[in-house]
Amino acid sequence: EAQVTQNPRYLITVTGKKLTVTCSQNMNHEYMSWYRQDPGLGLRQIYYSMNVEVTDKGDVPEGYKVSRKEKRNFPLILESPSPNQTSLYFCASNRLAGGSPQYFGPGTRLTVL
Amino acid sequence: AQRVTQPEKLLSVFKGAPVELKCNYSYSGSPELFWYVQYSRQRLQLLLRHISRESIKGFTADLNKGETSFHLKKPFAQEEDSAMYYCALAPQGGSEKLVFGKGTKLTVNP
Numbered sequence: 159e160a161q162v163t164q165n166p167r168y169l170i171t172v173t174g175k176k177l178t179v180t181c182s183q184n185m186n187h188e189y190m191s192w193y194r195q196d197p198g199l200g201l202r203q204i205y206y207s208m209n210v211e212v213t214d215k216g217d218v219p220e221g222y223k224v225s226r227k228e229k230r231n232f233p234l235i236l237e238s239p240s241p242n243q244t245s246l247y248f249c250a251s252n253r254l255a256g257g258s259p260q261y262f263g264p265g266t267r268l269t270v271l
Numbered sequence: 272a273q274r275v276t277q278p279e280k281l282l283s284v285f286k287g288a289p290v291e292l293k294c295n296y297s298y299s300g301s302p303e304l305f306w307y308v309q310y311s312r313q314r315l316q317l318l319l320r321h322i323s324r325e326s327i328k329g330f331t332a333d334l335n336k337g338e339t340s341f342h343l344k345k346p347f348a349q350e351e352d353s354a355m356y357y358c359a360l361a362p363q364g365g366s367e368k369l370v371f372g373k374g375t376k377l378t379v380n381p
Binding site: 264265 | 280314315316317320353357372
């Protein structure tokens with residue numbers, strides 16, 4: 159089944175404790191991205207990747223890191239989480255072709271105390 | 272820079288009434304446009320895209336290049352249509368990042 163998976167689905171942590179949210183897709187998509195979703199602000203893109211070893215900042219990259227060592231995986235790293243990073247995070251992927259829709263993961267709800 | 276604007280944060284209609292969710296965009300080329308829907312506590316999923324010109328769950332959307340709009344319409348709203356709707360733009364050729372609007376929360380009242 160074609161899908162995007164994220165882990166963990168729910169995470170409660172404390173300020174400053176490094177964490178990683180994993181994202182994996184099995185559709186051989188070139189393009190992957192991370193979004194955060196906050197009430198009233200909609201979806202905001204954090205980072206995106208056009209292909210292996212090619213990443214770029216989205217609209218709200220501060221406090222986040224990503225890596226793309228393999229085509230299928232695109233982990234999101236929070237080196238020192240802060241309470242303002244409490245949010246719902248979505249990973250997405252799509253083919254790099256005009257008109258190709260994005261497929262979204264199920265979301266990770268992160269709470270930073 | 273490309274931009275997607277959804278002017279209504281909230282939209283409330285009664286069951287059976289027509290509904291229109293507005294989307295305007297700015298982009299110098301010819302974009303690909305999409306509507307995504309997010310039901311309560313679920314992931315975003317593609318509702319429709321302008322290149323396929325199909326109707327999904329009774330929804331349609333027409334790209335109006337003159338007005339740079341891609342409004343989503345349904346003639347008779349159903350309670351199960353209550354959800355968050357996002358309009359999105361993909362640049363032609365896929366060489367740039369995708370852009371989403373801030374979303375419109377649709378509530379269909381019984």
